[in-house]
Amino acid sequence: MRRRFTQEFKVQAVEKALSQCDDVRLEDIALDLGIGYSTLQRWIALAKNHELETDYTGSQMTSEKRPQDWDLEERLNAIIECGRLDDTAVNEYCRSKGLYPHHIEQWKKNFAKGPSTKPVKSDSKQLKQEIKQLQKELNRKDKALAETAALLVPQKKSRCALGFQRGRLTSSTERHELIKLITDAQKSGARQEKACELLGLTARTIQRWIEADDMTDKRTSTIKRPPNRLTELEQQRIIKTVNSIEYGHLPPSKIVPKLLDKGVWIASESSFYRVMKSHKLLTHREKVKPNKKIKKPKALRATRVNEIYTWDITYLPTAVKGQFLYLYLVMDIYSRKIVGWQVHDTQLSTLAADLMVDICRREQVKPEQVTLHSDNGSPMKGATLLATLQELGIVPSFSRPSVSNDNPYSESLFKTLKYRPEYPEKAFESMGSARKWVSGFVDWYNDEHLHSGIKFVTPNQRHLGLDKAILAKRHQVNEMAKLQNPSRWSGKSRDWTMINEVNLNPEKKEAMRAA
Structure with a gap:
C-alpha cells in the first residue's frame, strides 16, 4: 500500500536535509526519515520552486495575495501596466502590490515561453551524482583507515595512558616523548584530538607543553589530599x-x-x-529531555561589502488588537546598509526567499559570496528559504535558540527604528501606511544617518567605498587645527582611521590564542 505523507512532514524533512552539514549524505537522512532518496530529492526540488509551503492564510486584516497566488489574467494585467512605466514607477507599483520587479520579469518570460513541462533528470546526471557520493564515501573511509593505522603506533609505544588525571606530575622526558608520538601520528593522518585521547591527554595540554619555554615541572610532588576528604x-x-x-x-x-x-x-x-x-549514578532518568549544550555560532568576519548579511523580522502594531504587521529587514554588517526590506501581514519563508532573490539581483551577489545570519525562527529555517539560499549559493548561519546577542546588528537596528522621533505613537492603519513609513526610515538611515559603529559616516557612503576619503579629510582638518593651536590638545587627536573589518560573534581571546 502506498504511503501518504502530510505537507508538514514534507516541509520538516526538507528543512532537516538542508540544515545538515556537508559530511551528512542525503541517503542517510532519507533512511532515518523512512523515505526514499528520490522522494526526498523531489521534495527539495518542490521547495526550490516555492511549491512546498504549508497552507497558511495568515492574518485576515487584509485581502492582499502572495505573488504565487496571482492567476494568469492578473499577471498579464500587471505586465501590461508595468510596460507603460519607468523603473522608478515600476518599483513603486511593485511595492504597492506586494511584488518584486523580478516577479514581473519572470512572468514575462513565462508568457513568452508558453506552457512548459518540468525537465526530467537525465540518467547521466544521476549517475554522476552517485559516482560523486561513492567517491566521497571512499575518501572518508580511506581517511578513517589511515587514522586507525596512524594511532596504532602511539598505542604500542606509549607505556601507559595518563588517564586525564588533573595535576598529574609528568617529567620533561616523558613530555617530549608524548609530543613526538602525537606529532608523528598527525603526520601519518591522525587527528590531534584522537591521538591525545588515546594517550589519556587533552589537546590543550599538548598545546601548552609545546608553547612552554621550559617543560620542567616545578612541583616536587603531586600527592595532595584535602584533610576533609570523605573516607x-x-x-x-x-x-x-x-x-x-x-x-x-x-x-x-x-x-x-x-x-x-x-x-x-x-x-x-x-x-x-x-x-x-x-560511581556513575547520575544518568538522566526524567521524562523531560536532558539538557543539550548548544555550541556558539561560528565566528564571522566581514572585510568588504556584500560578504555578511544579517536579517530578522520585527512586529509592527496595527489598529486591530492582537494582529500585527511584520517587517523583514536585511542588513550588510560591514557597511550597516539596509540592503532589503518588505512589510507583510504574515511570516513565511516564501516571502523571505523572494526578498533574498531581489537583494541578490540588485546587489549583484555571486554564489558563495554572502553568508546570511539570522535567529532560529520558523521563517528563517523554512524549507523554501533554505532551498532558495542553496540555489543562490548563500551560506546560512543561525543563532543559538533564545540568545538575542548572537544577532546584535539586527537587534540594534530595530531599536534605532522604533526609537526614532518620527515613529508613530499610534498603530499603523494599513499595510500601505506601514510601508510608506518604513521606506522613509530606510532612506534616512542609509543616506543621512551618521552611524557611530563606522566612524560617523552614512551606510551608503561606506557601502560605496567613500568613507576612506571622508575620514582621511577629517583627520587632515584635525591635524591642521592641532598645528595652529596645539594648546587645545593635551594628547593625541581623535582617531579617524577607517574600520577595516567587522566581527560577528567573535571568539574569546583565549580561544583565539589556542586556535
Whole structure:
C-alpha cells in the first residue's frame, strides 16, 4: 500500500536535509526519515520552486495575495501596466502590490515561453551524482583507515595512558616523548584530538607543553589530599543511602533535607552529587529531555561589502488588537546598509526567499559570496528559504535558540527604528501606511544617518567605498587645527582611521590564542 505523507512532514524533512552539514549524505537522512532518496530529492526540488509551503492564510486584516497566488489574467494585467512605466514607477507599483520587479520579469518570460513541462533528470546526471557520493564515501573511509593505522603506533609505544588525571606530575622526558608520538601520528593522518585521547591527554595540554619555554615541572610532588576528604566508608554510606528503598527515587537535593529533618547528617548535597558521579549514578532518568549544550555560532568576519548579511523580522502594531504587521529587514554588517526590506501581514519563508532573490539581483551577489545570519525562527529555517539560499549559493548561519546577542546588528537596528522621533505613537492603519513609513526610515538611515559603529559616516557612503576619503579629510582638518593651536590638545587627536573589518560573534581571546 502506498504511503501518504502530510505537507508538514514534507516541509520538516526538507528543512532537516538542508540544515545538515556537508559530511551528512542525503541517503542517510532519507533512511532515518523512512523515505526514499528520490522522494526526498523531489521534495527539495518542490521547495526550490516555492511549491512546498504549508497552507497558511495568515492574518485576515487584509485581502492582499502572495505573488504565487496571482492567476494568469492578473499577471498579464500587471505586465501590461508595468510596460507603460519607468523603473522608478515600476518599483513603486511593485511595492504597492506586494511584488518584486523580478516577479514581473519572470512572468514575462513565462508568457513568452508558453506552457512548459518540468525537465526530467537525465540518467547521466544521476549517475554522476552517485559516482560523486561513492567517491566521497571512499575518501572518508580511506581517511578513517589511515587514522586507525596512524594511532596504532602511539598505542604500542606509549607505556601507559595518563588517564586525564588533573595535576598529574609528568617529567620533561616523558613530555617530549608524548609530543613526538602525537606529532608523528598527525603526520601519518591522525587527528590531534584522537591521538591525545588515546594517550589519556587533552589537546590543550599538548598545546601548552609545546608553547612552554621550559617543560620542567616545578612541583616536587603531586600527592595532595584535602584533610576533609570523605573516607571510603563515608562514600559507601552515601551510596547505600541513595540506593535505599526510601530514597532511591529522590535526587540529592531532596535526600539531604529529608535526612536533616530526621536529625541525620551524612554529607553536603555537593558531596552526594560528587560521589554519585564517580560511581556513575547520575544518568538522566526524567521524562523531560536532558539538557543539550548548544555550541556558539561560528565566528564571522566581514572585510568588504556584500560578504555578511544579517536579517530578522520585527512586529509592527496595527489598529486591530492582537494582529500585527511584520517587517523583514536585511542588513550588510560591514557597511550597516539596509540592503532589503518588505512589510507583510504574515511570516513565511516564501516571502523571505523572494526578498533574498531581489537583494541578490540588485546587489549583484555571486554564489558563495554572502553568508546570511539570522535567529532560529520558523521563517528563517523554512524549507523554501533554505532551498532558495542553496540555489543562490548563500551560506546560512543561525543563532543559538533564545540568545538575542548572537544577532546584535539586527537587534540594534530595530531599536534605532522604533526609537526614532518620527515613529508613530499610534498603530499603523494599513499595510500601505506601514510601508510608506518604513521606506522613509530606510532612506534616512542609509543616506543621512551618521552611524557611530563606522566612524560617523552614512551606510551608503561606506557601502560605496567613500568613507576612506571622508575620514582621511577629517583627520587632515584635525591635524591642521592641532598645528595652529596645539594648546587645545593635551594628547593625541581623535582617531579617524577607517574600520577595516567587522566581527560577528567573535571568539574569546583565549580561544583565539589556542586556535
